[in-house]
Amino acid sequence: MAIKIEHLNYIYSPGTAYEKHALRDICLEIPHGEFVGIIGHTGSGKSTLIQHLNGLVKATDGALYYNGENIYQNGYDMRALRNQVGLVFQYPEYQLFEIDVLTDVCFGPKNQGLSKEECEKRALEALKLVGLKEKYYKSSPFELSGGQKRRVAIAGVLAMHPKVLVLDEPTAGLDPKGRDDILDQIAYLHKQSDMTVILVSHSMEDIARYADRIVVMNKGAVMYNGTPKEVFAHYQELEKIGLAAPQVTYIMHDLKEKGLPVKVNVTTVKEA
Numbered sequence: 001m002a003i004k005i006e007h008l009n010y011i012y013s014p015g016t017a018y019e020k021h022a023l024r025d026i027c028l029e030i031p032h033g034e035f036v037g038i039i040g041h042t043g044s045g046k047s048t049l050i051q052h053l054n055g056l057v058k059a060t061d062g063a064l065y066y067n068g069e070n071i072y073q074n075g076y077d078m079r080a081l082r083n084q085v086g087l088v089f090q091y092p093e094y095q096l097f098e099i100d101v102l103t104d105v106c107f108g109p110k111n112q113g114l115s116k117e118e119c120e121k122r123a124l125e126a127l128k129l130v131g132l133k134e135k136y137y138k139s140s141p142f143e144l145s146g147g148q149k150r151r152v153a154i155a156g157v158l159a160m161h162p163k164v165l166v167l168d169e170p171t172a173g174l175d176p177k178g179r180d181d182i183l184d185q186i187a188y189l190h191k192q193s194d195m196t197v198i199l200v201s202h203s204m205e206d207i208a209r210y211a212d213r214i215v216v217m218n219k220g221a222v223m224y225n226g227t228p229k230e231v232f233a234h235y236q237e238l239e240k241i242g243l244a245a246p247q248v249t250y251i252m253h254d255l256k257e258k259g260l261p262v263k264v265n266v267t268t269v270k271e272a
């Protein structure tokens with residue numbers, strides 16, 4: 001098991017007027033190599049949850065195991081954890097700051113203490129993986145389009161060779177084409193490697209298209225956790241909390257199960 005979470009709670013600013021119980025009794029297991037989608041409304045706790053995965057946020061109580069080791073035990077190597085669990089934040093392009101794209105993507109591996117040659121090798125490989133054209137490698141990250149910046153930011157995490165890639169709304173603010181490109185690329189990466197992928201989204205379409213398993217968050221708790229089919233079986237409940245395009249997602253999954261390629265937009269489903 002890559003990640004195991006037991007009865008995890010998280011409270012922001014406990015004991016103050018701003019106290020907020022953001023995560024409630026979360027129990028989750030994420031096996032190696034799985035593609036997991038985490039879906040929920042704004043404020044349901046998705047970002048807070050994923051920031052626990054690489055130790056950025058420490059649970060108020062409960063346990064989190066990475067590869068069977070409790071990350072909250074004394075002496076646990078958080079640095080090693082951060083090297084293995086790569087987190088791509090929302091709007092990651094705001095964290096691009098180096099003089100050119102290649103240098104920016106080298107930043108993570110450089111911090112890992114790798115040689116200049118190794119950093120560049122990994123950066124070039126990562127940029128290729130995210131499909132950024134070579135002509136941009138020496139451009140300033142600020143000259144790029146939104147989708148291109150996003151690719152650079154993802155490459156920056158991939159260059160660290162994470163075992164688990166966590167993406168918080170990687171398509172937020174992109175146009176539909178940019179969105180599909182990025183998600184297809186992530187799905188391709190997942191297929192090519194044994195990397196575990198955790199994709200946070202508020203779009204059931206996006207999640208359903210790629211995830212082996214869907215975790216539905218609601219008000220800080222896990223509401224459903226299962227295969228797309230198991231989760232869509234609750235489409236009426238999902239609809240009640242405004243999280244479903246149930247017919248679309250259900251039919252889509254059915255086609256996928258039959259091995260048929262599907263093309264989807266929000267209102268229609270057809271065989272490709």
Ligand code: ADP
Pocket residue numbers: 012013018020022040041042043044045046047048049
């Ligand atoms: P999501 O990612 O699903 O939008 P978040 O994890 O960002 O949800 O937020 C979960 C809850 O915690 C929300 O009610 C949010 O307002 C609250 N919250 C998030 N960040 C903070 C913070 N830094 N301080 C206080 N409350 C916060």
